[in-house]
Amino acid sequence: MAIELSTEIAGVDLVPIREISRVTGVNTVTLRAWERRYGLLIPQRTSKGHRLYSRNDIQQVRDIQTWLGRGVAISKVKSLLAEKKADDFIGEIDSVWVSLSAEIHEHINVFHRSRLENSLADVFALYPVEMVADYLLVPLLGRLQGDVIGNVVKRAFFTNVLQEHLQAAIYRQRQAAQGERIILVSVPGNPVYSSNLEALLVNYSCLVHQYRAEYMGHLDLKVAQLCAEALQAKIIVLIGYGPLNTGELQLHLTSWQEKNVIPVVLAGDLALVYPVLGLDESEVMHPCTTMQQVHAAINQLVKE
Structure with a gap:
């Protein structure tokens, strides 16, 4: 490489x-x-x-x-x-992500906060955040999804612990961020599939890359566009998971393409939905299904 x-x-x-x-x-x-x-x-x-x-x-x-x-x-x-x-190298490799997932899942199953906190701290200290998100945390969150009572409780517990860890990490990392301003917005959808955690992961990763990232929460897409313009953002990242309103997405993303003002990175399930929206090919929209793709796109857009 x-x-x-x-x-x-x-x-x-x-x-x-x-x-x-x-x-x-x-x-x-x-x-x-x-x-x-x-x-x-x-x-x-x-x-x-x-x-x-x-x-x-x-x-x-x-x-x-x-x-x-x-x-x-x-x-x-x-x-x-x-x-x-x-x-x-072509040999077989035992994936460390499988063992790390099993370790964290075990702590979640027995609601052991201190062990879960220690495992998360160790993982974030030893591995790049994009890999931690793509190979460990997002799949874990997906497996805890659904209406089964046990999963609801476990997801709530895991979400709370992970959110606390990410918020503390974001606060520490923000001090060194001096690069381009990037706005992150969660696209409104089914509240059961909240994308707050995924957005916090993207936010933290942007800050590690020393971009001035701001997560604005769940916003209507029209408001998100105005927000990005008001804050003079270089890029806006739209993050969506679970069932999404494709009609609303098509309407607002079409408007965004026509204005052709701020590049848009589409993350999560939003990137998977984008091809079926029937929009014309555009240099403004950049669908990315993984966090590693998100930051490759951001890094490239910053250079342009």
């Missing part, structure tokens, strides 16, 4: 941790954990002890991300990095 550096640091030999975090989308907490706990990174240090990373370090982070995306546990990545290239 080729290294993609921003123009600001392409000609610089060494960069601080906030820059490698911005370029790769890996939280600074995670980068430090990879260094301290697993020896995956060995940054240089300034006279005051601040970490400095080279282009080789950035490529190393990319390679780590590739292995994690293939389901390798972070504890096993170092030996694989030394032995073989991820692109050339």
Whole structure:
């Protein structure tokens, strides 16, 4: 995988941790954990002890991300990095996401808050948030969906604990965000399929990439458009899960295309619905079914 550096640091030999975090989308907490706990990174240090990373370090982070995306546990990545290239490896891998899901599900089943909090803290510290969302949390939330009483209670418990964790993480991460402004809006739909948690995950991920992300909650699409314009957003992300009002979506998204003002990233089930709305192809709309796709689209749109 080729290294993609921003123009600001392409000609610089060494960069601080906030820059490698911005370029790769890996939280600074995670980068430090990879260094301290697993020896995956060995940054240089300034006279005051601040970490400095080279282009080789950035490529190393990319390679780590590739292995994690293939389901390798972070504890096993170092030996694989030394032995073989991820692109050339064809062997079977036991997915760490399966074991992590089983661990968290066990804590949910017995309503053990402290163990669930510890598992979530460990997962977010060791793995990129987009992977945590795509491979672990969104599937978990989906399995807890439905009207079965047991699932309703378990989902409510899990939702509360996860929301508290994300809100605290968002507050901490916001201090370093100085990039483009991005507005996130949940599309109104069936309240049983609330997309608040998914939106908080996208919000946190945007902040890790150092974008100035603002989650505005559930808004009518017409109001969302006015909100994005008033806040001078570079991009708006519309997030929808569960049954959606396709008629209303078609009406407002058509209006958005005609105005052609702010790029729109469609996330979640909203991205799956988009092809059946019968809208003309547009450079304004960017449907993304996973969070990794969402941030690839955002990063590309910011460059344009």
